[in-house]
Amino acid sequence: MTLVNFRDPAALTDPEGRWVRPGVVHRSAQPFPVDNASIVEQLNAAGIRTIIDLRGDAEADEADWAHARAAGIEVVAARIQPTNPELEAAMRTMTEDAELGAFYLLMAESDPAAVKLAVEAATRPGGLLLHCAAGKDRTGFLTALLLDLLGVPAEEIVADYARTTEALAQIFEGLAERNRNALNDYHAGSFTVPRPLLEAPAGAMAAFLELVDARYGGTEGLLAHCGVDTATVEAFRVKAAVPAAEVTA
Incomplete structure (x- = not known):
């Protein structure tokens, strides 16, 4: 088994090589059920040297990436x-796609130290993989922020986010198997997962980017709020941006 929802956003978002170096930023869902030799082979083939695990304490397990760690990743x-x-509270009242975008910003604001750590880790040598559980929400907004730092247009960032729709059936199958007890707890508590959280609607990411601009003046402002300094932002750009001299069109 290999990683679900695995992709290099540059491949489809920036095929002409205008903004993002290919092979630098990757995204996926968590390994189902844990990593294995096939996943390590997949990571090595993509040149991934750092995995940034965005999952919360209750979701993660040290065994998830045991093979990857043993391989030096x-x-x-x-x-x-x-x-x-x-x-x-935001989840329980969510009904519209734009509210999911607001939820993403709230998540970033709720854990600024984690956002800071993720962006700092993105500057390390070699390819990086961002993942959460589904590879949709936390992975989605962190990937969006990184792509925005590189100058990728908003419509392309939105399109990359929405591509997760193609993998949702496989993602939810894996999550249901791994998190059966947690899902049962939600059911017992009469919690209904809001529709936007079960989808990857383009309107959610569009709303997130608009909110970041409106509230912080752009991604750099939000990251500064989270404690990310300008040297880190520049280091990521040096690593991941396509220099103007290399732009093919």
Whole structure:
């Protein structure tokens, strides 16, 4: 088994090589059920040297990346916790796609240290893999912020996010098997997962990017709020951006 929802956003978002170096940023869902030799082979083939695990404390397991660690791939735990009273309240009232975008910003604001750690880890040598549980929400907004730092247009960032729709059936099958007890607890508590959280709607990511611009003046402002300094932002750009002299069109 290989990673679900695995992709290099540059391949489809930037095929002409205008903004993002291919092979630098990758995204996926968590390994189902844990990593194995096939997944390590997949990571090595993509040149991935750092895995940034965005899952919360209750979701992650040390065994998940045991094979990857043994192969010399570093795993950075940048824990964006999926629930706190404010996030849970937002989930329970969510009905519109734009509210999912607002939820993403709330998650970033709720765990600024994790956002900071993730962006700092993205500057390390070699390819990087961002993942959470589904590879949709936390992975989605962190990937969006990194792509925005590289100058990728908003419509392309939105399109990359929405591509997760193609993998949702496989993602939810894996999550249901791994998290059966947690799902049963939600059911017993009469919690209904809001429709936007079960999808990857383009409107959610569009709303997130608009909110970041409106509230912080752009991605750099939000990252500064999270404690990311300008040297880290520049280091990521040096690593991942396509220099103007290399732009093919």
